[in-house]
Amino acid sequence: MPTPAVHIGPQDDPQLTEAVERGGGRVVPLADAEALVVVGGHGDLPDLHDAIRWVQLPSAGIESWVRAGVLDHDRTWTSATGAYSTSVAEGAVALLLAGVRGIGRAARATTWDGEALDGVQTTLRGATVAIVGAGGIGKAMIPALLGLGARVLAVTRRGLPVEGAYETWAADRARDVFAVADHVVLAAPATADTAALVGADELTALGPQGWLVNIARGSLVDTDALVTALREGTIAGAALDVTDPEPLPDGHPLWTEPRAIVTPHSTNPSTLRVPLLAERVQENVRRFAAGEELLGLVDLDAGY
Amino acid sequence: MPTPAVHIGPQDDPQLTEAVERGGGRVVPLADAEALVVVGGHGDLPDLHDAIRWVQLPSAGIESWVRAGVLDHDRTWTSATGAYSTSVAEGAVALLLAGVRGIGRAARATTWDGEALDGVQTTLRGATVAIVGAGGIGKAMIPALLGLGARVLAVTRRGLPVEGAYETWAADRARDVFAVADHVVLAAPATADTAALVGADELTALGPQGWLVNIARGSLVDTDALVTALREGTIAGAALDVTDPEPLPDGHPLWTEPRAIVTPHSTNPSTLRVPLLAERVQENVRRFAAGEELLGLVDLDAGY
Structure with a gap:
């Protein structure tokens, strides 16, 4: 088994260094690297040279790198999709339950x-x-939701059956679930297709007992329509870990709306994130060394 | 099958009248009743005459009637214990999750x-x-907790195995769980044995990452010790649906303590409670008519 030469950057990170080594790699300067583990989540990237065959991005959503135009077809890109799933899923269930049970x-x-x-x-x-x-x-939320006695309607890109969901719909019917579901959790990637997915019509369909939870990206929701719906009681409430704009400015009506709960993009806090990213890096370095398929392969055409 | 003559009082309640009738009984004036369904939860009771063989109390905790000294050995008493379990359990999980995930x-x-x-x-x-x-x-919380990936240590009166718990301890070891558990949920009845069960020692044992949830009665916790522990960071936080004193007076330090979440004895809100009580009344009237054992039989010696 070869020992992959991995660079960690732009900054060093001792937990990720350990993870690379536990995965069977060694940490090297950028010039000597065949793989790169990116630290920090804002589209930054060290200069890539041709020998770098694989880049591990540190977050599940990668639109900041997509926007920066740095993703290319010259190498393999992986996101951290799935690595934080259990932690974010727990945060999403916490937001939904806090809403439904009036804890906000x-x-x-x-x-x-x-x-x-x-x-x-x-x-x-x-x-x-x-x-x-x-x-x-979304899948990681299902055991908890079933344990609470809810039933789950899943929406996925292709609509293939999801374990634990009583039904799965394809993404082109995403707007239709608001008329069927009691509550809706947004966990879809931010793409052109999901931009402003939730507007006045969807909120009206959700109805006065319904909670909207957004742990995806703020761009999925038309914020003005949401503020109006909350003020008028069109829906029961919204629990938002992501907003548009983000950060939510001081004085924004969502800060004082009784039906709203806002958490500051924190369902995946660093204290819970770093150990989970380290696990993913370790596993992917092991797979890279073994020539196995990596976890979290980015689909460059889909943009996630 | 006889048709039980049931009085509903001190006030009438249309949902409970329907429940009595669905259970096979008929609603009658107090003087003609052989059974009484009590409405309202503060120890009030219509005057009982000897023909009343069964009294259904409307709440799970019955200490207000115990204190009022109205429970006697001349007839059967049932509480609503268990009727609200799923609703209260959901509220308890919501409080615990809200605490652990910083939503308060x-x-x-x-x-x-x-x-x-x-x-x-x-x-x-x-x-x-x-x-x-x-x-x-407590048992109704277990599926949700397991769905969230937690493991459950149960404490019951006798310590007989509880399904889904990895271990069950007897009540005489209740104080010892604080050193073993990451978080503690209080769901025990208010009795002499559980008064001030949680004091400074237990909070110290719970430790700086630990959450205390109380959905039982305020008397189980030494409030002064709790306020001190929260202020000093001895524990991570407390989510309290019940307090001592209750109602919690304006200006009490728990209202502004960042580590505390207080809900106003509301894990069992009337909007969710009445339908669940009606189900219980219907079932117990059916059992009463059939001569079967009633649900929620009160143990007069234990006081619950």
């Missing part, structure tokens, strides 16, 4: 009102939760 | 701070969650 409102209260949450709370038991973009993260 | 803090934020939750969030995946008092509610 309760957390802001400073006086005891025993009836404050009476008309606000509903239950996931028996409810239909649609997961739009049931990839790694 | 996030809900209070009015500015975007991408790192605000970095050191705050942990995960239930791989964590040990102790359920102190794994009766109907």
Whole structure:
């Protein structure tokens, strides 16, 4: 088995260095590298030379690199898709449950009102939760949702059956789930097809008991339509880990909207992320050394 | 099959009237009743006459009637224990997840701070969650906790095995779980044995990553010790649906403690409660008519 020569950059990272070594590689200067593990998530990239055959990006969503135009067909690119799935999925379930059970409102209260949450709370038991973009993260939500007594309607690119979902729809029907589901979780990649997927019509279809959870990207939701829907009670609420614009500016109506919960793009916090990325790097270095297919291969045409 | 004569009081309730009738009974004035379904949860009771052989209380915890001294050995008493289990269990999981994933803090934020939750969030995946008092509610939490990748340590009166828990301990070891579990959920009845079960020692044993969830009764926790532990970071946080004193007075430090989430005794809100109580009443009226054992029989000596 060869020992892959891997560069970690632009910055060094001791946990990733260990991961490369546990995977059977060695960490080398950029000039000597045949593979690159990218640290930091904002489209930065060291200068690539021709000997670099594989680049491991550190995040699941890679649109900042797509926008920067740095992805090429000269080598293999992998994202961290799936590596953080369980952590992000847990955050998404937490947001949905916090919404449905009124915890966002309760957390802001400073006086005891025993009836404050009476008309606000509903239950996931028996409810239909649609997961739009049931990839790694969406699939990782399913055991928890089933454990809570919900049923899951999955939406995937091709609509092939997803384990644990009672039905799976193809992505071209994504807008139709809002009329069928009690609650909708957005976990789809940000692409041209998903831009402003959720507008006034979808929110009206979701209805006054429905929660919208967005852990994907802010661009999937028309923020103005959402603010209006929340203010008018068109939907029960929205729990957003991502927003458009992001960061959400001070004074934005979502900060003070009682039906909204905003977390600062934090369902995948660094304290939980680094150990999971290190696991992925270790596994992919091992696969690279063995000539096996890497995890998280980027589809350059699809853009994710 | 006889048609039980059931009184509903002190107030009438149309949903419970329907439930009595669906269970095969008829609703009658108090003087003609052989059974009583009590409406309202504060220890009130119509005057009982000797012909009343069964009293259905409307809540799972019955200490207000125990304190009022109205429970007697002259008839059968049933509580609503178990009827609300799934709803309360969902609320408890929501509180625990909201705590562990930093949603209580996030809900209070009015500015975007991408790192605000970095050191705050942990995960239930791989964590040990102790359920102190794994009766109907505690057991109903287990599928969701397992779906989230946690493992469950159950504590029950006698320590008999609980399905889904990797271990079950008897109640006399309840204080010992704080050193073993990552997080502790209190779901035990309020009795002399559980009063101030959680004090400074237990909180210290739980440790700086640990969340305490109380959906049982406020009396199980020494509030002063808890306030100190939260202020000093002895534990990660507390999510409380019940408090001591209750209602929690305005200005109490728990209202503004960043590590605390308080819900106003609302994991069992009336909007979710009434349909579940009606189901229980229907089933118990059917059993009463058939001479079968009723659900939720009160153990007068144990006081629940």
